[in-house]
Amino acid sequence: MEPHLNLLLVDDQRENLVALESLLAFPDYKLTSVTSAREAMIALLKTEFALIVLDVEMPEMNGIELARAIKERQKTRDVPIIFLSAHHDAEGDILSGYGAGAVDYVTKPLNAAILRSKVAVFAELYRKNRELKVANSALQSEIAERKLVEAALQEANQLKSERTAELNEMVQELEAFSYSIAHDMRAPLRAMQGFSHILREEHASQLDAEGSEYLRRIDSAATRLDRLIQDVLSYTKILRAPAPMQPLDLDHLARDIIATYPDWQPPRADVFIEGTLPVVIGNEAFLTQCLSNLVGNAVKFQPKGNHPRVRIWAEPRDTEVRVWVEDNGIGIHSKNHGRIFGLFEQVNAPSEYDGTGVGLTIVRKAVERMSGQYGFESNLGEGSRFWLQLKRAAS
Amino acid sequence: MTKLILLVEDDENDVFLLTRALKKAGIENSLQVADDGRQALDYVEGCGRFSNRAEFPLPYLVLLDLKLPQVKGLDVLKRIRELAGRSLIVVVLSASSNETDIAEAYRLGANAYLCKPANFEGLVEMVRAINDFWLKFNLSYGVNNSPAPTADGAL
Incomplete structure (x- = not known):
C-alpha cells in the first residue's frame, strides 16, 4: 500500500481547523493541524509535507510572511501551498510572485469541492514526484551497477589481452626454440653420424674389435638423439599446429598407414582391422600420428621372439566411436599406468625397447586437440588394449 | 666441362660430408x-x-642452406632470382622441415626443398637423387644450357 501523504493545515482559528479536517478527512491524507506560524515551522522541521494549507490572516506572523519563510528554506522550498484568503483581489499579485504550480489559493468562505479538488491536484503531483524519485534512484543504482560491471569487464579484457600477448610470446618462443633445435642442434649430430660412418668405412682396419664397438655406440647414441629431437619436434608441432577438423574415413586411413610400414607386414607381424572402421570427425595429420604411434607401440613392445599380433576395431558409443588397438605384447604393470602418457616417460629401458618416451604424449595431445578421449587397459604379461574416442561423422 | 655445382653452406662439417x-x-x-x-x-x-x-x-646448380651468416639463405635465393631469373637451378638444403621456410622457399622460386638427412648413407642417397634428377634428366634453359643427357650418368 502507498504511504500516507502528510498535509499541514495552518489556521489560528481552532474551529476553522476542525472544518478543514473534516473536509479533507480521507484515508490517504495524514493531517497535521497547527494554530500559529511558529508551530507550523516546527512541524515542517519534523516532517516532510506534501502540501500546506495556510490561512493568510493570522496574528504575529501572517500567512504571507510564513510562506516567504518556508520558500526561503532549502528543505521546504518546493512544498506547495494553498492559501485560504478572504480578499481575493488583494492577494492575487503577491501570490503570483511565487511562480506557477507551487502556490494556489482558495477564497473564503470555503467551497468544499474546490478545496478538495485543489488539494487532490497537489497530492497527485506529490505522488508522481515521489514515484519519479523512486524510479530515478533505482535507475541511478542500476547505472552505478552497470558502471561497476563495465569496469570489471574492462579489467577482464585488459587481463585477457595481456594474457594473450603473453601466450603469443610463449608460442613464438616455442617456435624459435623448435626451429633452433631443428637447425642448430641437429648439425653437430649430422657431423657425429657422418664422421663415425667415414671412420668405420675407411679406417676400420686401424681399429680393433673394442674400438669398432665404441664407434658403433657413438653412432647409435647419435641416432638415438636424432630420433629424440625429431620426436620432440613432432610433439611441439602437435602443440601449436592448426588442427582443422573434418570427416575422415578411418578405415581407409588406418589401412593406408598399416601398408606403409614393412615391419607391420607378415611374416614380421600381423596387423589386422576387424570389420570396417567408420567415418570420424578428426584431423588427418593428428589421427595418422596417433594410429601409427599406437600400432607402432603394439608391434614394438613384444616379448623376445614373440610374433606381434595387433587387432584394430571400432566400438560405436552413442554419437562417438571408440577405436581399439589390441596387442599380444608385454603389457603394462598397474604401477606404471599413471605414467605412460607423460612426456619422456619410459617404463622400459631404452636398451631393451628402442623409444623416446614421446609417442604416447603425442597421442594424448593430439586426441585432446581433436576434443576426443583416450585410454587403455593392460596388465603385465597380458598385452595391452589402447583406445581413442572421437565423434562419428553424420552418415 | 661438367655442370658446376655451387654449394652455399657455412657448416664446415656439412661441407666436408657433402663433398664426401x-x-x-x-x-x-x-x-x-x-x-x-x-x-x-x-x-x-x-x-x-x-x-x-x-x-x-x-x-x-646451387645447393643452398637456409641458415647462413651475413645474408640469409632465403634472401640469397631472392637475389639469385632477381639476377638470373629461373635459369639457375636452386635446390634448398635445409636442416628443418619448417613449413614456413618451405612455403617461403617455393614462393621465392626454389626448384626443390630437401631436408638434410641425419646419417651419411642418407646423404649419399640424396646427392645421388639430386644428380639423377637435376643434373642428368632435368632439362634447364638459359645461359648454361647443356647438351641432352648421355647414357653414362654424370655430365
Missing part, C-alpha cells in the same frame, strides 16, 4: 663453396674474390 657423399656417389662435377650468404651473392654476381669468371664460372 658426392665422391662416394661417383659424382665428379666440379664444386665451388660459398660459406655464407654474402659470398654466395658475390659468386653469382661475379664480384669480390669471384670476379674472374674463367676461374669461377656461373654454376648450373
Whole structure:
C-alpha cells in the first residue's frame, strides 16, 4: 500500500481547523493541524509535507510572511501551498510572485469541492514526484551497477589481452626454440653420424674389435638423439599446429598407414582391422600420428621372439566411436599406468625397447586437440588394449 | 666441362660430408663453396674474390642452406632470382622441415626443398637423387644450357 501523504493545515482559528479536517478527512491524507506560524515551522522541521494549507490572516506572523519563510528554506522550498484568503483581489499579485504550480489559493468562505479538488491536484503531483524519485534512484543504482560491471569487464579484457600477448610470446618462443633445435642442434649430430660412418668405412682396419664397438655406440647414441629431437619436434608441432577438423574415413586411413610400414607386414607381424572402421570427425595429420604411434607401440613392445599380433576395431558409443588397438605384447604393470602418457616417460629401458618416451604424449595431445578421449587397459604379461574416442561423422 | 655445382653452406662439417657423399656417389662435377650468404651473392654476381669468371664460372646448380651468416639463405635465393631469373637451378638444403621456410622457399622460386638427412648413407642417397634428377634428366634453359643427357650418368 502507498504511504500516507502528510498535509499541514495552518489556521489560528481552532474551529476553522476542525472544518478543514473534516473536509479533507480521507484515508490517504495524514493531517497535521497547527494554530500559529511558529508551530507550523516546527512541524515542517519534523516532517516532510506534501502540501500546506495556510490561512493568510493570522496574528504575529501572517500567512504571507510564513510562506516567504518556508520558500526561503532549502528543505521546504518546493512544498506547495494553498492559501485560504478572504480578499481575493488583494492577494492575487503577491501570490503570483511565487511562480506557477507551487502556490494556489482558495477564497473564503470555503467551497468544499474546490478545496478538495485543489488539494487532490497537489497530492497527485506529490505522488508522481515521489514515484519519479523512486524510479530515478533505482535507475541511478542500476547505472552505478552497470558502471561497476563495465569496469570489471574492462579489467577482464585488459587481463585477457595481456594474457594473450603473453601466450603469443610463449608460442613464438616455442617456435624459435623448435626451429633452433631443428637447425642448430641437429648439425653437430649430422657431423657425429657422418664422421663415425667415414671412420668405420675407411679406417676400420686401424681399429680393433673394442674400438669398432665404441664407434658403433657413438653412432647409435647419435641416432638415438636424432630420433629424440625429431620426436620432440613432432610433439611441439602437435602443440601449436592448426588442427582443422573434418570427416575422415578411418578405415581407409588406418589401412593406408598399416601398408606403409614393412615391419607391420607378415611374416614380421600381423596387423589386422576387424570389420570396417567408420567415418570420424578428426584431423588427418593428428589421427595418422596417433594410429601409427599406437600400432607402432603394439608391434614394438613384444616379448623376445614373440610374433606381434595387433587387432584394430571400432566400438560405436552413442554419437562417438571408440577405436581399439589390441596387442599380444608385454603389457603394462598397474604401477606404471599413471605414467605412460607423460612426456619422456619410459617404463622400459631404452636398451631393451628402442623409444623416446614421446609417442604416447603425442597421442594424448593430439586426441585432446581433436576434443576426443583416450585410454587403455593392460596388465603385465597380458598385452595391452589402447583406445581413442572421437565423434562419428553424420552418415 | 661438367655442370658446376655451387654449394652455399657455412657448416664446415656439412661441407666436408657433402663433398664426401658426392665422391662416394661417383659424382665428379666440379664444386665451388660459398660459406655464407654474402659470398654466395658475390659468386653469382661475379664480384669480390669471384670476379674472374674463367676461374669461377656461373654454376648450373646451387645447393643452398637456409641458415647462413651475413645474408640469409632465403634472401640469397631472392637475389639469385632477381639476377638470373629461373635459369639457375636452386635446390634448398635445409636442416628443418619448417613449413614456413618451405612455403617461403617455393614462393621465392626454389626448384626443390630437401631436408638434410641425419646419417651419411642418407646423404649419399640424396646427392645421388639430386644428380639423377637435376643434373642428368632435368632439362634447364638459359645461359648454361647443356647438351641432352648421355647414357653414362654424370655430365
